Amino acid sequence: MSGPRIGVLSLQGDVREHLAVLTGLGAEAVLVRRPEELAAVDGLVLPGGESTTMTKLAVRTGLLEPLRDAVRGGLPAYGTCAGLVLLADRLLDAPPDQPTLGGLDVTVRRNAFGRQADSFESRIALDGVPGGPLSAVFIRAPWVEETGPGVQVLGRVVGGAADGRIVAVRQGDVVATSFHPELTGDTRVHGLFVEIVRRAAAVGGAVAVPSGAGAGAPHPGGDQ
Template structure:
């Protein structure tokens, strides 16, 4: 079986950590900064970081439309923390000074930015995730919550009643940072959503 070709958006944020963990589960990993680097990939991870900064860089480099086309052609996408915000159709809590929050508008979820507090409010916990046979260690850093999900979106995990991991087809969004642990199960789950490589 051929190793899957997975991209990690590498404009800002925790892309190196995702790249490391993907490599441990046998994926071929490409750092994506330009639209043409999406060619030949079957999946893409949008990492945590600063969602407005990442979104503005996506606009500057022509990646918004390119990623939308990548998904329309069958490419799977997983957004963690800031990446979940970028996937969402509805975003609450964007500071006025930040201007408009760029979004891919792909996943029928509503997210609230920084819902778990500021950087100093970061924490670790364990989550019960649908389909996993043991709790998953989760790191929350200035994390959003998924306030609401649309039809066809499955809730995979909650923390204190709040949705923190959801899936819709081959789209997945998480509030936390699975790449900051040594547990690769969520990345393996994402790989199971990826199909054959997308062609130009």
């Protein structure tokens, strides 16, 4: 049995790392830069990078509204770092005109952990991810300031100035983390998402979205 077809939004950010992890887990990992590519996937990863750049490119390429329609229509999605920003319904410390896709009833504070020089690695225990705490890399990372009633908190920072801050959440088939598991070699969070996508695809199949033109280029990135 072939794995689910999971797209990685490839407008900007650490796209290749997610593709490699998903492929290693048996998923069919593909680039998503156009609405017609989005329409052909069972799930979507929104990588870390620069959320403002991603949204500008999504607007320019005609992909923003199809992305919104897909996620809000039930397409399973996993956002890391900037991807968490993109999935949030509400933002703090963001440009007033910065759009998001929505899908997570949360308030997210951009760059909450500080500048690039403040990047760090920590051990985070996640509900629903067996095997003990995992290594979490934070790079100009956001955190979740508030959650709505339908949001499950999966993980928090333990210790230090950010003790108790929410860094992993789930709402239905949408998951997001402040950190970058694709950079550590620990595939458990991606494994959780692959299983979410597999189950959703078995029930209902991929979510159709309007097709249209547009393209972007993958570009490594690390901030929000």
